[in-house]
Amino acid sequence: MLTRRGFLGVLGGIAAGATIAGYDALAAEHPAWAGPIGLELYTVRDRFQKDPADTLKRVAAIGYREVEIGPGTKPAALKGDLRAAGLTAPSGYFEAPKTLEDWKKSVEQAHAYGLSYIVIGDNPVLSADAWRRRAQFFNQCGEVAQQAGIQFCYHAHFHEFAKVDGTTGYDIMLRDCNPKLLKMEMDIFWVTYAGADPLHYWRLYPGRFPLLHIKDLRKGVKISPQQSPKPGGPNPFAPVGQGRIDWPLIFSHVHEAGAKHIFVEQDECAPLPEFQAIKISYEYLRGLRLS
Template sequence: MDRRDFLRTAGGLALGGLTVALGCRPSESQSSQSQNASGGMRRLERIGLQLYTVRTLMEQDVPRTLEQVAEIGYREVEFAGYYNYTPQELHQMLENLGLSAPATHVPYQALEENLEATLEAAQVLGHRYVVVPWLPPEQRQTLDDYRRWAEHFNRWGEACRAAGVQFAYHNHDFEFARLDDQVPYDVLLAETDPELVKMELDLYWITYAGHDPLAYLQQHPERFPLCHVKDMTAERQMTDVGQGTIDFAKIFAQAQFQHYFVEHDQPEDPLASIRRSYEYLSQLTF
Protein backbone atom coordinates (compact mmCIF):
# COMPACT_ATOMS: atom_id res chain seq x y z
CA MET A 1 0.00 0.00 0.00
CA ASP A 2 1.49 3.37 -0.98
CA ARG A 3 1.34 6.48 1.17
CA ARG A 4 -1.61 7.90 -0.74
CA ASP A 5 -3.81 4.87 -0.19
CA PHE A 6 -2.57 4.44 3.35
CA LEU A 7 -3.45 7.97 4.36
CA ARG A 8 -6.91 7.54 2.91
CA THR A 9 -7.63 4.24 4.66
CA ALA A 10 -5.42 4.09 7.79
CA GLY A 11 -8.29 4.30 10.16
CA GLY A 12 -9.37 7.83 9.51
CA LEU A 13 -8.78 10.90 11.54
CA ALA A 14 -11.13 9.69 14.28
CA LEU A 15 -12.28 13.23 14.79
CA GLY A 16 -15.50 12.52 16.64
CA GLY A 17 -15.84 13.29 20.30
CA LEU A 18 -13.51 16.25 20.49
CA THR A 19 -14.26 18.31 23.53
CA VAL A 20 -11.19 19.89 25.07
CA ALA A 21 -7.56 20.37 24.23
CA LEU A 22 -5.73 18.21 26.73
CA GLY A 23 -2.31 18.63 28.23
CA CYS A 24 0.62 20.88 27.51
CA ARG A 25 2.80 20.66 24.47
CA PRO A 26 6.56 20.51 24.98
CA SER A 27 8.33 23.80 24.48
CA GLU A 28 9.63 24.26 20.94
CA SER A 29 12.69 25.85 22.46
CA GLN A 30 13.61 22.50 23.96
CA SER A 31 16.45 21.30 21.79
CA SER A 32 16.48 17.91 20.10
CA GLN A 33 20.24 17.95 20.47
CA SER A 34 22.43 17.71 23.54
CA GLN A 35 26.00 18.75 24.13
CA ASN A 36 28.44 15.92 24.57
CA ALA A 37 30.85 16.59 27.44
CA SER A 38 33.80 15.20 25.48
CA GLY A 39 35.01 17.41 22.68
CA GLY A 40 31.89 19.52 22.38
CA MET A 41 30.24 17.07 19.97
CA ARG A 42 26.46 16.91 19.90
CA ARG A 43 24.04 14.01 20.06
CA LEU A 44 20.35 13.77 19.33
CA GLU A 45 18.44 14.19 22.56
CA ARG A 46 14.98 13.12 21.46
CA ILE A 47 14.78 10.71 18.53
CA GLY A 48 11.41 10.44 16.82
CA LEU A 49 9.66 7.86 14.67
CA GLN A 50 7.25 8.32 11.79
CA LEU A 51 4.61 5.72 12.65
CA TYR A 52 4.05 4.91 8.98
CA THR A 53 7.11 2.71 9.45
CA VAL A 54 5.18 0.44 11.84
CA ARG A 55 1.78 0.80 10.21
CA THR A 56 1.28 -2.98 9.88
CA LEU A 57 1.69 -3.28 13.65
CA MET A 58 -0.46 -0.22 14.36
CA GLU A 59 -3.25 -1.76 12.32
CA GLN A 60 -3.22 -4.76 14.66
CA ASP A 61 -2.63 -3.17 18.07
CA VAL A 62 -2.04 0.55 18.53
CA PRO A 63 -1.40 0.56 22.31
CA ARG A 64 1.09 -2.30 22.18
CA THR A 65 2.91 -0.83 19.17
CA LEU A 66 3.33 2.53 20.87
CA GLU A 67 4.57 0.71 23.96
CA GLN A 68 7.19 -1.13 21.92
CA VAL A 69 8.28 2.11 20.25
CA ALA A 70 8.78 3.70 23.67
CA GLU A 71 10.61 0.63 24.98
CA ILE A 72 13.20 0.95 22.20
CA GLY A 73 13.90 4.50 23.35
CA TYR A 74 11.97 6.76 21.02
CA ARG A 75 10.51 9.81 22.72
CA GLU A 76 8.65 11.44 19.84
CA VAL A 77 6.29 10.06 17.22
CA GLU A 78 4.76 11.46 14.07
CA PHE A 79 1.32 10.08 13.29
CA ALA A 80 0.06 8.95 9.88
CA GLY A 81 -3.54 8.13 10.71
CA TYR A 82 -5.26 7.65 14.08
CA TYR A 83 -6.64 4.13 13.52
CA ASN A 84 -10.15 4.93 14.72
CA TYR A 85 -8.99 6.05 18.14
CA THR A 86 -10.07 9.47 19.31
CA PRO A 87 -7.39 12.10 19.82
CA GLN A 88 -8.19 12.05 23.54
CA GLU A 89 -7.55 8.30 23.72
CA LEU A 90 -4.28 8.60 21.84
CA HIS A 91 -3.20 11.54 23.97
CA GLN A 92 -3.63 9.41 27.08
CA MET A 93 -1.64 6.55 25.56
CA LEU A 94 1.21 8.88 24.72
CA GLU A 95 1.19 10.46 28.15
CA ASN A 96 1.30 7.08 29.88
CA LEU A 97 4.35 6.09 27.81
CA GLY A 98 6.28 9.34 28.09
CA LEU A 99 5.87 10.01 24.38
CA SER A 100 4.99 13.23 22.60
CA ALA A 101 3.63 13.72 19.10
CA PRO A 102 4.93 17.03 17.77
CA ALA A 103 3.76 16.31 14.23
CA THR A 104 1.22 14.44 12.17
CA HIS A 105 0.83 13.60 8.48
CA VAL A 106 -2.61 14.29 7.07
CA PRO A 107 -3.86 13.92 3.51
CA TYR A 108 -4.58 17.21 1.80
CA GLN A 109 -8.24 16.15 1.59
CA ALA A 110 -8.48 16.44 5.38
CA LEU A 111 -7.55 20.11 5.15
CA GLU A 112 -9.89 20.72 2.24
CA GLU A 113 -12.88 18.92 3.74
CA ASN A 114 -12.39 18.78 7.53
CA LEU A 115 -10.05 21.65 8.36
CA GLU A 116 -11.60 22.63 11.68
CA ALA A 117 -11.81 19.06 12.97
CA THR A 118 -8.27 18.31 11.80
CA LEU A 119 -6.91 21.29 13.71
CA GLU A 120 -8.94 20.41 16.80
CA ALA A 121 -7.39 16.94 16.75
CA ALA A 122 -3.94 18.50 16.43
CA GLN A 123 -4.57 20.66 19.47
CA VAL A 124 -5.71 17.72 21.58
CA LEU A 125 -2.73 15.58 20.63
CA GLY A 126 -0.22 18.39 21.10
CA HIS A 127 0.87 18.48 17.48
CA ARG A 128 2.95 21.52 16.66
CA TYR A 129 3.06 20.64 12.96
CA VAL A 130 0.37 19.49 10.56
CA VAL A 131 2.17 18.06 7.55
CA VAL A 132 0.84 17.27 4.08
CA PRO A 133 3.02 14.38 2.88
CA TRP A 134 2.09 13.85 -0.76
CA LEU A 135 0.48 15.38 -3.86
CA PRO A 136 -1.48 13.37 -6.44
CA PRO A 137 0.26 12.95 -9.83
CA GLU A 138 -2.64 14.35 -11.81
CA GLN A 139 -2.38 17.62 -9.86
CA ARG A 140 1.37 18.19 -10.24
CA GLN A 141 1.90 18.08 -13.99
CA THR A 142 2.91 21.72 -14.52
CA LEU A 143 4.57 24.55 -12.65
CA ASP A 144 1.18 26.25 -12.49
CA ASP A 145 -0.09 23.20 -10.62
CA TYR A 146 2.65 23.73 -8.05
CA ARG A 147 1.80 27.42 -7.83
CA ARG A 148 -1.79 26.47 -7.07
CA TRP A 149 -0.54 24.13 -4.35
CA ALA A 150 1.49 26.99 -2.94
CA GLU A 151 -1.71 29.03 -2.70
CA HIS A 152 -3.39 26.18 -0.83
CA PHE A 153 -0.39 25.85 1.48
CA ASN A 154 -0.46 29.55 2.34
CA ARG A 155 -4.17 29.41 3.06
CA TRP A 156 -3.85 26.30 5.22
CA GLY A 157 -0.84 27.89 6.89
CA GLU A 158 -2.98 30.85 7.91
CA ALA A 159 -5.61 28.55 9.38
CA CYS A 160 -2.99 26.52 11.21
CA ARG A 161 -1.39 29.62 12.68
CA ALA A 162 -4.76 30.81 13.93
CA ALA A 163 -5.14 27.44 15.68
CA GLY A 164 -1.69 27.62 17.25
CA VAL A 165 -0.01 25.05 15.01
CA GLN A 166 2.33 25.19 12.03
CA PHE A 167 1.64 23.91 8.53
CA ALA A 168 4.41 21.99 6.76
CA TYR A 169 4.99 19.98 3.60
CA HIS A 170 6.97 16.75 3.23
CA ASN A 171 8.83 16.02 0.01
CA HIS A 172 9.38 12.93 -2.09
CA ASP A 173 11.59 12.89 -5.20
CA PHE A 174 9.05 14.11 -7.74
CA GLU A 175 9.25 17.74 -6.55
CA PHE A 176 12.85 17.83 -7.82
CA ALA A 177 12.15 16.62 -11.37
CA ARG A 178 12.50 19.68 -13.58
CA LEU A 179 9.51 21.18 -15.34
CA ASP A 180 10.17 23.88 -17.92
CA ASP A 181 13.77 23.94 -16.68
CA GLN A 182 12.71 24.77 -13.12
CA VAL A 183 12.67 22.66 -9.98
CA PRO A 184 9.10 22.49 -8.64
CA TYR A 185 10.37 22.33 -5.06
CA ASP A 186 12.03 25.70 -5.63
CA VAL A 187 8.69 27.05 -6.84
CA LEU A 188 7.01 25.86 -3.64
CA LEU A 189 9.69 27.54 -1.54
CA ALA A 190 9.45 30.78 -3.50
CA GLU A 191 5.66 30.95 -3.69
CA THR A 192 4.91 30.18 -0.03
CA ASP A 193 5.20 32.44 2.99
CA PRO A 194 8.18 31.25 5.07
CA GLU A 195 6.27 32.01 8.27
CA LEU A 196 3.17 30.10 7.24
CA VAL A 197 4.71 27.14 5.41
CA LYS A 198 7.62 25.11 6.75
CA MET A 199 9.20 22.08 5.10
CA GLU A 200 9.84 18.60 6.43
CA LEU A 201 12.96 17.49 4.59
CA ASP A 202 13.03 13.81 3.67
CA LEU A 203 16.74 13.11 3.51
CA TYR A 204 16.34 9.90 1.51
CA TRP A 205 14.10 11.31 -1.20
CA ILE A 206 16.04 14.51 -1.80
CA THR A 207 19.24 12.46 -2.06
CA TYR A 208 17.52 9.90 -4.30
CA ALA A 209 16.50 12.78 -6.58
CA GLY A 210 20.14 13.78 -6.96
CA HIS A 211 20.04 16.95 -4.89
CA ASP A 212 22.19 17.98 -1.96
CA PRO A 213 20.16 18.55 1.22
CA LEU A 214 22.89 20.80 2.59
CA ALA A 215 22.42 23.24 -0.28
CA TYR A 216 18.77 23.72 0.68
CA LEU A 217 19.52 23.85 4.39
CA GLN A 218 22.11 26.55 3.86
CA GLN A 219 19.97 28.58 1.48
CA HIS A 220 16.79 28.35 3.57
CA PRO A 221 17.96 27.74 7.15
CA GLU A 222 14.65 28.66 8.79
CA ARG A 223 12.39 26.58 6.54
CA PHE A 224 13.28 23.11 7.80
CA PRO A 225 12.32 22.43 11.43
CA LEU A 226 11.55 18.76 10.69
CA CYS A 227 13.31 15.96 8.89
CA HIS A 228 12.80 12.33 7.98
CA VAL A 229 15.90 10.31 8.74
CA LYS A 230 16.04 7.61 6.07
CA ASP A 231 19.14 5.98 4.61
CA MET A 232 20.03 4.89 1.07
CA THR A 233 22.30 2.12 -0.15
CA ALA A 234 24.82 2.50 -2.95
CA GLU A 235 22.16 0.94 -5.18
CA ARG A 236 19.74 3.71 -4.12
CA GLN A 237 17.52 1.37 -2.11
CA MET A 238 15.97 2.48 1.17
CA THR A 239 17.62 0.92 4.22
CA ASP A 240 17.81 1.25 7.99
CA VAL A 241 19.53 4.36 9.27
CA GLY A 242 23.27 3.79 9.51
CA GLN A 243 23.25 0.95 7.00
CA GLY A 244 23.60 3.15 3.93
CA THR A 245 25.61 5.97 2.43
CA ILE A 246 23.98 9.20 3.66
CA ASP A 247 26.30 11.22 5.92
CA PHE A 248 23.88 12.15 8.69
CA ALA A 249 26.57 13.58 10.96
CA LYS A 250 27.59 16.07 8.29
CA ILE A 251 23.98 17.05 7.62
CA PHE A 252 22.95 17.36 11.27
CA ALA A 253 26.01 19.46 12.11
CA GLN A 254 24.86 22.14 9.67
CA ALA A 255 21.09 21.86 10.03
CA GLN A 256 18.65 23.58 12.37
CA PHE A 257 16.23 20.68 12.65
CA GLN A 258 14.13 20.58 15.80
CA HIS A 259 12.59 17.15 15.24
CA TYR A 260 14.14 14.04 13.70
CA PHE A 261 11.78 11.25 12.61
CA VAL A 262 13.15 7.86 11.57
CA GLU A 263 11.23 6.34 8.68
CA HIS A 264 11.45 3.29 6.44
CA ASP A 265 8.67 2.87 3.88
CA GLN A 266 8.88 -0.92 3.46
CA PRO A 267 10.80 -2.59 6.31
CA GLU A 268 10.84 -6.39 6.32
CA ASP A 269 10.70 -6.44 10.12
CA PRO A 270 9.43 -3.08 11.38
CA LEU A 271 10.52 -3.48 15.00
CA ALA A 272 13.98 -4.73 14.09
CA SER A 273 14.33 -1.89 11.60
CA ILE A 274 13.40 0.89 13.99
CA ARG A 275 15.61 -0.65 16.70
CA ARG A 276 18.66 -0.66 14.41
CA SER A 277 17.98 2.92 13.34
CA TYR A 278 17.55 4.05 16.93
CA GLU A 279 20.72 2.35 18.09
CA TYR A 280 22.71 4.05 15.34
CA LEU A 281 21.27 7.50 15.94
CA SER A 282 21.56 7.29 19.72
CA GLN A 283 25.34 6.87 19.34
CA LEU A 284 25.82 9.38 16.51
CA THR A 285 27.89 12.46 17.31
CA PHE A 286 28.20 15.48 15.08
Protein backbone atom coordinates (compact mmCIF):
# COMPACT_ATOMS: atom_id res chain seq x y z
CA MET A 1 0.00 0.00 0.00
CA LEU A 2 1.42 3.37 -1.01
CA THR A 3 1.97 6.10 1.55
CA ARG A 4 0.97 9.68 0.69
CA ARG A 5 4.63 10.45 0.01
CA GLY A 6 4.85 7.33 -2.13
CA PHE A 7 1.70 8.31 -3.98
CA LEU A 8 3.17 11.69 -4.83
CA GLY A 9 6.28 9.92 -6.03
CA VAL A 10 4.25 7.66 -8.29
CA LEU A 11 2.39 10.61 -9.72
CA GLY A 12 5.69 12.32 -10.25
CA GLY A 13 6.58 9.37 -12.41
CA ILE A 14 3.28 9.66 -14.17
CA ALA A 15 -18.33 22.60 18.87
CA ALA A 16 -18.00 20.69 21.99
CA GLY A 17 -21.24 19.81 23.74
CA ALA A 18 -23.48 21.15 21.01
CA THR A 19 -26.20 18.91 19.64
CA ILE A 20 -28.02 18.76 16.34
CA ALA A 21 -31.15 20.04 18.05
CA GLY A 22 -29.21 22.97 19.46
CA TYR A 23 -27.95 24.62 16.27
CA ASP A 24 -27.67 28.34 16.70
CA ALA A 25 -29.94 30.64 14.72
CA LEU A 26 -27.10 31.89 12.53
CA ALA A 27 -26.23 28.39 11.36
CA ALA A 28 -29.88 27.63 10.64
CA GLU A 29 -30.02 30.58 8.26
CA HIS A 30 -27.28 29.17 6.04
CA PRO A 31 -27.46 26.17 3.71
CA ALA A 32 -25.23 23.32 4.84
CA TRP A 33 -23.31 23.08 1.58
CA ALA A 34 -24.33 24.23 -1.87
CA GLY A 35 -21.24 23.17 -3.81
CA PRO A 36 -20.21 19.86 -5.37
CA ILE A 37 -18.79 16.94 -3.41
CA GLY A 38 -15.18 16.18 -4.29
CA LEU A 39 -12.75 13.32 -3.67
CA GLU A 40 -9.09 13.42 -2.64
CA LEU A 41 -7.46 10.98 -5.07
CA TYR A 42 -5.12 9.67 -2.38
CA THR A 43 -8.12 7.56 -1.31
CA VAL A 44 -7.96 5.55 -4.55
CA ARG A 45 -4.21 5.87 -5.10
CA ASP A 46 -3.50 2.22 -5.92
CA ARG A 47 -6.15 2.04 -8.63
CA PHE A 48 -5.20 5.48 -9.92
CA GLN A 49 -1.61 4.32 -10.27
CA LYS A 50 -2.71 1.44 -12.50
CA ASP A 51 -5.35 3.18 -14.61
CA PRO A 52 -5.89 6.92 -14.08
CA ALA A 53 -8.54 7.36 -16.78
CA ASP A 54 -10.73 4.45 -15.62
CA THR A 55 -10.36 5.45 -11.97
CA LEU A 56 -11.56 8.98 -12.69
CA LYS A 57 -14.54 7.68 -14.65
CA ARG A 58 -15.54 5.38 -11.78
CA VAL A 59 -15.21 8.24 -9.30
CA ALA A 60 -17.47 10.39 -11.46
CA ALA A 61 -20.00 7.56 -11.86
CA ILE A 62 -20.56 7.56 -8.09
CA GLY A 63 -21.49 11.23 -8.27
CA TYR A 64 -18.31 13.09 -7.37
CA ARG A 65 -17.74 16.21 -9.45
CA GLU A 66 -14.31 17.37 -8.29
CA VAL A 67 -11.02 15.80 -7.28
CA GLU A 68 -7.90 16.92 -5.51
CA ILE A 69 -4.75 15.76 -7.25
CA GLY A 70 -1.05 15.35 -6.55
CA PRO A 71 1.78 16.53 -8.79
CA GLY A 72 2.92 14.35 -11.61
CA THR A 73 1.53 13.23 -14.93
CA LYS A 74 1.81 15.53 -17.90
CA PRO A 75 -0.78 18.27 -17.45
CA ALA A 76 -2.26 17.73 -20.90
CA ALA A 77 -2.83 14.01 -20.23
CA LEU A 78 -4.33 14.60 -16.81
CA LYS A 79 -6.55 17.39 -18.09
CA GLY A 80 -7.77 15.08 -20.84
CA ASP A 81 -8.63 12.29 -18.40
CA LEU A 82 -10.45 14.72 -16.13
CA ARG A 83 -12.38 16.19 -19.03
CA ALA A 84 -13.36 12.74 -20.30
CA ALA A 85 -14.68 11.83 -16.86
CA GLY A 86 -16.56 15.10 -16.44
CA LEU A 87 -14.46 16.09 -13.43
CA THR A 88 -12.59 19.23 -12.43
CA ALA A 89 -9.53 19.59 -10.21
CA PRO A 90 -9.50 22.91 -8.34
CA SER A 91 -6.66 21.96 -5.99
CA GLY A 92 -3.57 19.82 -5.74
CA TYR A 93 -1.44 18.45 -2.89
CA PHE A 94 2.31 19.00 -3.32
CA GLU A 95 5.46 18.19 -1.38
CA ALA A 96 6.48 20.82 1.16
CA PRO A 97 9.25 23.01 -0.28
CA LYS A 98 12.66 23.36 1.30
CA THR A 99 13.59 26.44 -0.73
CA LEU A 100 11.77 29.12 -2.69
CA GLU A 101 13.33 27.74 -5.88
CA ASP A 102 11.73 24.35 -5.17
CA TRP A 103 8.47 26.10 -4.51
CA LYS A 104 8.54 28.07 -7.75
CA LYS A 105 8.76 24.80 -9.68
CA SER A 106 5.73 23.42 -7.84
CA VAL A 107 3.76 26.60 -8.50
CA GLU A 108 4.66 26.39 -12.19
CA GLN A 109 3.35 22.83 -12.28
CA ALA A 110 0.17 23.81 -10.45
CA HIS A 111 -0.35 26.61 -12.97
CA ALA A 112 0.09 24.14 -15.83
CA TYR A 113 -2.65 21.97 -14.32
CA GLY A 114 -4.92 25.00 -14.09
CA LEU A 115 -5.26 24.69 -10.31
CA SER A 116 -6.77 27.43 -8.18
CA TYR A 117 -5.22 26.11 -4.94
CA ILE A 118 -1.84 24.58 -4.13
CA VAL A 119 -1.68 22.63 -0.87
CA ILE A 120 1.16 21.30 1.26
CA GLY A 121 1.58 19.50 4.56
CA ASP A 122 4.84 19.54 6.50
CA ASN A 123 6.92 17.75 9.10
CA PRO A 124 6.70 18.69 12.80
CA VAL A 125 9.00 21.23 14.42
CA LEU A 126 9.86 21.33 18.10
CA SER A 127 9.60 24.96 19.17
CA ALA A 128 7.42 28.02 18.78
CA ASP A 129 10.36 29.93 17.30
CA ALA A 130 10.77 27.28 14.60
CA TRP A 131 7.07 27.54 13.77
CA ARG A 132 7.39 31.33 13.55
CA ARG A 133 10.28 31.00 11.11
CA ARG A 134 8.23 28.57 9.09
CA ALA A 135 5.29 30.98 9.07
CA GLN A 136 7.51 33.70 7.60
CA PHE A 137 8.73 31.29 4.92
CA PHE A 138 5.13 30.40 4.14
CA ASN A 139 4.37 34.10 3.65
CA GLN A 140 7.09 34.14 0.99
CA CYS A 141 5.65 31.00 -0.59
CA GLY A 142 2.22 32.60 -0.60
CA GLU A 143 3.55 35.61 -2.48
CA VAL A 144 5.00 33.36 -5.18
CA ALA A 145 1.71 31.50 -5.55
CA GLN A 146 -0.30 34.72 -5.53
CA GLN A 147 1.77 36.08 -8.42
CA ALA A 148 0.70 33.02 -10.42
CA GLY A 149 -2.97 33.55 -9.51
CA ILE A 150 -3.01 30.56 -7.15
CA GLN A 151 -3.99 30.42 -3.48
CA PHE A 152 -1.49 28.73 -1.15
CA CYS A 153 -3.04 26.48 1.53
CA TYR A 154 -1.62 24.40 4.38
CA HIS A 155 -2.98 20.96 5.30
CA ALA A 156 -2.40 20.10 8.97
CA HIS A 157 -2.27 16.62 10.44
CA PHE A 158 -2.05 16.06 14.20
CA HIS A 159 1.37 17.35 15.23
CA GLU A 160 0.50 20.98 14.43
CA PHE A 161 -1.85 20.90 17.45
CA ALA A 162 0.76 19.70 19.96
CA LYS A 163 1.65 22.29 22.60
CA VAL A 164 4.93 24.14 22.06
CA ASP A 165 5.85 26.93 24.47
CA GLY A 166 2.24 27.40 25.51
CA THR A 167 0.76 27.55 22.03
CA THR A 168 0.56 25.33 18.93
CA GLY A 169 2.09 25.42 15.50
CA TYR A 170 -1.38 25.70 13.99
CA ASP A 171 -2.18 28.79 16.03
CA ILE A 172 1.16 30.35 15.16
CA MET A 173 0.56 29.88 11.44
CA LEU A 174 -2.91 31.37 11.62
CA ARG A 175 -1.68 34.29 13.72
CA ASP A 176 1.62 35.05 11.95
CA CYS A 177 0.81 34.32 8.32
CA ASN A 178 -0.81 36.94 6.13
CA PRO A 179 -4.39 35.66 5.67
CA LYS A 180 -4.26 36.57 1.99
CA LEU A 181 -1.04 34.61 1.45
CA LEU A 182 -1.79 31.45 3.44
CA LYS A 183 -5.14 29.82 3.97
CA MET A 184 -5.90 26.40 5.40
CA GLU A 185 -7.14 23.12 4.05
CA MET A 186 -8.70 21.72 7.22
CA ASP A 187 -8.83 17.94 7.57
CA ILE A 188 -11.71 17.32 9.98
CA PHE A 189 -10.33 13.90 10.95
CA TRP A 190 -6.91 15.16 11.98
CA VAL A 191 -8.23 18.17 13.89
CA THR A 192 -10.56 15.85 15.80
CA TYR A 193 -7.85 13.22 16.30
CA ALA A 194 -5.60 15.90 17.80
CA GLY A 195 -8.31 16.77 20.32
CA ALA A 196 -9.05 20.17 18.78
CA ASP A 197 -12.37 21.63 17.63
CA PRO A 198 -12.89 22.70 13.99
CA LEU A 199 -15.65 25.12 14.97
CA HIS A 200 -13.34 26.86 17.43
CA TYR A 201 -10.93 27.75 14.63
CA TRP A 202 -13.68 28.72 12.21
CA ARG A 203 -15.03 31.20 14.73
CA LEU A 204 -11.59 32.61 15.57
CA TYR A 205 -10.49 32.85 11.93
CA PRO A 206 -13.63 32.98 9.76
CA GLY A 207 -13.07 32.63 6.04
CA ARG A 208 -9.55 31.19 6.36
CA PHE A 209 -10.51 27.61 5.41
CA PRO A 210 -11.48 27.43 1.70
CA LEU A 211 -10.72 23.69 1.45
CA LEU A 212 -11.96 20.90 3.72
CA HIS A 213 -11.09 17.21 3.89
CA ILE A 214 -14.19 15.30 4.91
CA LYS A 215 -12.80 12.25 6.69
CA ASP A 216 -14.32 10.30 9.59
CA LEU A 217 -12.67 9.02 12.77
CA ARG A 218 -13.58 5.47 13.70
CA LYS A 219 -15.33 5.14 17.05
CA GLY A 220 -13.14 4.00 19.93
CA VAL A 221 -9.86 5.31 18.48
CA LYS A 222 -7.66 7.01 21.08
CA ILE A 223 -6.96 10.62 20.14
CA SER A 224 -3.63 12.42 20.57
CA PRO A 225 -1.83 15.51 19.24
CA GLN A 226 1.47 13.78 20.02
CA GLN A 227 1.33 10.40 18.31
CA SER A 228 0.11 9.12 14.97
CA PRO A 229 -2.17 6.06 14.84
CA LYS A 230 0.06 3.02 15.27
CA PRO A 231 1.06 1.26 12.03
CA GLY A 232 -0.50 -2.17 11.91
CA GLY A 233 -3.09 -1.21 14.52
CA PRO A 234 -6.83 -0.89 14.00
CA ASN A 235 -7.76 1.23 10.99
CA PRO A 236 -8.65 4.64 12.50
CA PHE A 237 -10.42 5.80 9.35
CA ALA A 238 -14.09 5.19 8.55
CA PRO A 239 -16.43 6.05 5.69
CA VAL A 240 -18.06 9.41 6.31
CA GLY A 241 -21.07 8.98 8.58
CA GLN A 242 -19.85 5.73 10.14
CA GLY A 243 -17.44 7.25 12.66
CA ARG A 244 -17.59 9.56 15.65
CA ILE A 245 -17.64 12.99 13.96
CA ASP A 246 -20.90 14.95 14.11
CA TRP A 247 -21.24 15.85 10.44
CA PRO A 248 -24.63 17.61 10.66
CA LEU A 249 -23.07 19.91 13.25
CA ILE A 250 -19.97 20.47 11.13
CA PHE A 251 -21.99 21.34 8.04
CA SER A 252 -24.37 23.61 9.95
CA HIS A 253 -21.33 25.86 10.60
CA VAL A 254 -19.40 25.35 7.37
CA HIS A 255 -20.23 28.88 6.20
CA GLU A 256 -18.03 30.18 9.03
CA ALA A 257 -15.04 28.34 7.56
CA GLY A 258 -15.36 30.09 4.22
CA ALA A 259 -15.28 26.69 2.51
CA LYS A 260 -15.22 26.70 -1.29
CA HIS A 261 -14.46 23.02 -1.94
CA ILE A 262 -14.87 19.83 0.09
CA PHE A 263 -13.07 16.55 -0.58
CA VAL A 264 -13.93 13.16 0.87
CA GLU A 265 -10.78 11.33 1.93
CA GLN A 266 -10.16 7.98 3.60
CA ASP A 267 -6.48 7.16 4.00
CA GLU A 268 -7.14 3.44 4.45
CA CYS A 269 -10.40 1.83 3.34
CA ALA A 270 -9.79 -1.79 4.44
CA PRO A 271 -11.65 -4.02 4.94
CA LEU A 272 -13.89 -2.32 2.36
CA PRO A 273 -12.83 -1.94 -1.27
CA GLU A 274 -11.98 1.68 -2.06
CA PHE A 275 -14.92 2.32 -4.36
CA GLN A 276 -17.40 0.85 -1.91
CA ALA A 277 -16.03 3.08 0.84
CA ILE A 278 -16.17 6.27 -1.21
CA LYS A 279 -19.69 5.41 -2.38
CA ILE A 280 -20.84 5.03 1.24
CA SER A 281 -19.32 8.42 2.04
CA TYR A 282 -20.89 10.09 -0.98
CA GLU A 283 -24.34 8.66 -0.31
CA TYR A 284 -24.15 9.74 3.33
CA LEU A 285 -23.32 13.30 2.33
CA ARG A 286 -26.09 13.29 -0.26
CA GLY A 287 -28.40 12.17 2.54
CA LEU A 288 -27.47 15.38 4.33
CA ARG A 289 -28.70 17.11 1.17
CA LEU A 290 -25.23 18.13 0.12
CA SER A 291 -24.62 18.59 -3.59
